[in-house]
Amino acid sequence: MKKRIGMKQVTAMCLTACTVLASASGAAASEAADFGGKTIEIATYLSGETLAAYKEVIAGFEGETGVTVTLDEYGDDYESTMKTRMAANDLPDIFETHGWSLIRYKEYLTDLSGEAWAADLNKAALGVIQDTDGALYTLMTTGSCLGTAVNMDVCEAAGVDPWAIETWEDFNAACDKIKEAGYVPVANYFTSAGALANANGSWLSYEGEMFNDNEAMLNGTWDWENFRTILDYLQTWFDNGYLYEDCGTIKQADVIERCAKNECAFVVGIGTSFQAAVVAQNPDVTMGMIPICASQADGARFCGIGEGASFGIWKDTEEMEVCKAFLSYVAENADGINVAAGEISTLPSETTKSYGMNMMEEMESHYPEVFYDNLWDRKYMPSGMWGIFQNAAGMFCEDQSDDTKQEVIDYLKENYVDLYEAAQEE
Amino acid sequence: MEKRRKRILLSLTIPAFLLIFMFMIVPLGNALRVSFFKWNGYSQKMKFIGLDNYLSIFSDKVFRTSTLNTFVYGFGSTLLQNIFGLSAAIFVNKQFKGRNVIRLILYMPIMISGVIMGAIQYYIFNFDNGVLNNLLNLFGIESIYWMKTGVRSVLIITLINSWQAMGFCMLIYLAGLQNIPKMYKEAALLDGAKKRQIFFQVELPLLMPAITTAVITNLIGGLKLYDIIVTLTNGGPNRKSLSLSYYISLLYFSDEKAGYSAAVGVALFLIIFVVAVPINQYLRSKEVEY
Numbered sequence: 001m002k003k004r005i006g007m008k009q010v011t012a013m014c015l016t017a018c019t020v021l022a023s024a025s026g027a028a029a030s031e032a033a034d035f036g037g038k039t040i041e042i043a044t045y046l047s048g049e050t051l052a053a054y055k056e057v058i059a060g061f062e063g064e065t066g067v068t069v070t071l072d073e074y075g076d077d078y079e080s081t082m083k084t085r086m087a088a089n090d091l092p093d094i095f096e097t098h099g100w101s102l103i104r105y106k107e108y109l110t111d112l113s114g115e116a117w118a119a120d121l122n123k124a125a126l127g128v129i130q131d132t133d134g135a136l137y138t139l140m141t142t143g144s145c146l147g148t149a150v151n152m153d154v155c156e157a158a159g160v161d162p163w164a165i166e167t168w169e170d171f172n173a174a175c176d177k178i179k180e181a182g183y184v185p186v187a188n189y190f191t192s193a194g195a196l197a198n199a200n201g202s203w204l205s206y207e208g209e210m211f212n213d214n215e216a217m218l219n220g221t222w223d224w225e226n227f228r229t230i231l232d233y234l235q236t237w238f239d240n241g242y243l244y245e246d247c248g249t250i251k252q253a254d255v256i257e258r259c260a261k262n263e264c265a266f267v268v269g270i271g272t273s274f275q276a277a278v279v280a281q282n283p284d285v286t287m288g289m290i291p292i293c294a295s296q297a298d299g300a301r302f303c304g305i306g307e308g309a310s311f312g313i314w315k316d317t318e319e320m321e322v323c324k325a326f327l328s329y330v331a332e333n334a335d336g337i338n339v340a341a342g343e344i345s346t347l348p349s350e351t352t353k354s355y356g357m358n359m360m361e362e363m364e365s366h367y368p369e370v371f372y373d374n375l376w377d378r379k380y381m382p383s384g385m386w387g388i389f390q391n392a393a394g395m396f397c398e399d400q401s402d403d404t405k406q407e408v409i410d411y412l413k414e415n416y417v418d419l420y421e422a423a424q425e426e
Numbered sequence: 427m428e429k430r431r432k433r434i435l436l437s438l439t440i441p442a443f444l445l446i447f448m449f450m451i452v453p454l455g456n457a458l459r460v461s462f463f464k465w466n467g468y469s470q471k472m473k474f475i476g477l478d479n480y481l482s483i484f485s486d487k488v489f490r491t492s493t494l495n496t497f498v499y500g501f502g503s504t505l506l507q508n509i510f511g512l513s514a515a516i517f518v519n520k521q522f523k524g525r526n527v528i529r530l531i532l533y534m535p536i537m538i539s540g541v542i543m544g545a546i547q548y549y550i551f552n553f554d555n556g557v558l559n560n561l562l563n564l565f566g567i568e569s570i571y572w573m574k575t576g577v578r579s580v581l582i583i584t585l586i587n588s589w590q591a592m593g594f595c596m597l598i599y600l601a602g603l604q605n606i607p608k609m610y611k612e613a614a615l616l617d618g619a620k621k622r623q624i625f626f627q628v629e630l631p632l633l634m635p636a637i638t639t640a641v642i643t644n645l646i647g648g649l650k651l652y653d654i655i656v657t658l659t660n661g662g663p664n665r666k667s668l669s670l671s672y673y674i675s676l677l678y679f680s681d682e683k684a685g686y687s688a689a690v691g692v693a694l695f696l697i698i699f700v701v702a703v704p705i706n707q708y709l710r711s712k713e714v715e716y
Binding site (some may be wrong): 104244282397 | 471474553554614660662663665666676679680684
């Protein structure tokens with residue numbers, strides 16, 4: 001197990017250094033006052049309340065510095081638009097890196113390791129965004145913590161104690177009780193790659209688990225045969241009737257709605273913003289989070305940490321100093337963004353504990369041994385595999401026969417080899 | 427004088443030619459170039475692989491399914507849109523009270539964008555709490571998982587697309603019907619022709635220019651169908667309701683196979699060209715002068 005970062009470390013680093021940036025903020029603002037009349041372009045995928053909070057930060061920066069910010073709100077088209085802009089080598093001055101600062105965007109980003117705020121980023125954040133040579137390409141103000149979302153009300157009604165769940169065997173036993181009580185145990189949806197990608201570390205990547213294939217995954221020699229174990233396990237969800245009948249066509253918005261109506265109990269491998277969205281729809285629902293289950297007794301209990309709201313600077317921007325001043329300003333004023341996102345803070349500037357942070361602390365009190373690692377696909381898979389996992393999830397959802405399992409494995413392997421080779425040629 | 431007129435007319439076409447060149451010829455040429463490369467769609471590095479992308483098309487199951495779906499969307503929608511569009515045009519061409527309201531209602535769906543139409547239909551056909559299933563439940567019928575299979579999804583998309591574009595067809599046919607001089611119909615009546623004979627032997631042949639326009643526009647629109655699918659099924663279940671247009675987009679942006687995506691794009695261009703041009707020529711040959 002390479003990177004075990006205790007929750008207490010994460011929380012302590014986030015909350016004990018609140019005052020560190022207070023003095024720096026005044027200096028940064030006065031420096032930034034010379035930028036009047038300049039214009040920068042910022043691209044964002046944020047939406048809803050998080051976007052509103054981000055806009056407030058931008059307005060504050062504009063007010064203090066006289067800089068004009070052009071904000072491109074790409075929403076769901078963010079990735080596609082950014083890919084076309086990368087192809088044209090014409091990027092916005094500042095853009096969000098949403099988990100891909102190292103694998104996808106690195107060649108277009110500025111190394112920010114020398115910035116003042118870089119020293120304040122907590123270890124959980126650095127574990128996700130720092131390159132092997134120490135370079136840092138993004139300001140990560142929030143981290144996405146990915147575990148198993150739990151509808152506590154449904155569990156209580158079914159007589160299930162979610163905190164007692166340790167292994168997948170325990171998880172299935174809980175699901176049986178939930179199903180018996182008339183609820184849908186697992187609300188995972190196979191229109192998302194997450195169904196087939198987010199929990200994989202549980203079997204494949206950590207000490208004490210069934211396999212430890214990390215090295216082979218990272219050097220391109222992985223044969224994917226051990227992935228069959230995951231498919232065999234997921235088949236039990238279908239065979240035992242744990243899933244929604246329309247799990248092959250529903251979207252996250254549907255699952256949020258159903259969870260808010262207390263119809264279902266668990267969503268495996270999802271970030272805390274999911275629970276926040278459920279509670280926003282129905283404040284009476286109690287949501288919680290448990291780690292991803294272990295594949296066997298005494299196995300690793302882990303949660304994924306991914307980039308939440310993360311901002312990088314285009315290496316060819318003509319306004320480098322303005323952009324750096326903007327990121328400093330965001331680092332000092334990220335509190336509103338963190339609270340709106342419902343994720344976990346990675347900077348000591350957070351003064352209000354977010355919904356996600358509270359949830360993590362509650363989980364940590366029940367699972368003191370939980371550890372955090374980068375999102376599995378972002379760490380062990382080449383860029384482009386997310387879409388491939390999504391297709392594979394659709395294939396598997398339609399048919400769980402041995403032939404389809406082999407087809408899924410062959411499909412994943414073929415594309416992994418292809419994308420790995422492409423990444424090596426970069 | 428005639429020479430000067432021709433020169434003016436020619437110069438008026440220059441902006442259109444420039445736009446076609448910039449937004450059609452150049453992208454098409456670039457797609458053709460990219461189709462010979464292995465490229466993830468955003469890196470500054472590309473690897474020349476010759477015809478490999480085109481050869482991959484032959485072993486691609488999703489391409490086969492998407493091509494078949496594309497034909498269903500193209501021909502299925504064209505057939506339904508024209509049958510119902512022509513019927514609606516004949517109906518609203520008659521004099522009756524409230525005719526303009528009916529025309530407006532029939533035309534309204536085409537004013538909604540395909541993306542929004544798909545999103546609306548998603549909530550109608552949703553298995554859990556969908557409008558249609560709620561209605562069925564009222565009559566004691568159990569909910570139906572409308573999008574369970576690819577075939578069902580493709581048929582539902584075809585029906586929705588046909589219904590949405592029917593108003594456009596109706597408008598073309600209505601204009602065509604109103605352009606037919608009354609004297610032909612009156613002459614046929616004097617000769618003792620029945621209503622059915624007047625329609626099939628007088629009006630329909632004279633409607634051929636409108637039929638050509640409607641069929642070709644609908645066919646090309648159906649073969650390029652994209653927006654409704656994105657929001658209604660997202661190509662699912664298991665990529666079984668994809669059209670080639672949407673498949674191209676997924677290959678490029680999601681699977682990061684831009685070179686292969688370009689090759690499929692070239693294939694789609696050829697398919698539309700090979701299908702639409704002969705049909706257009708055949709329909710034009712049937713047009714009559716009056």
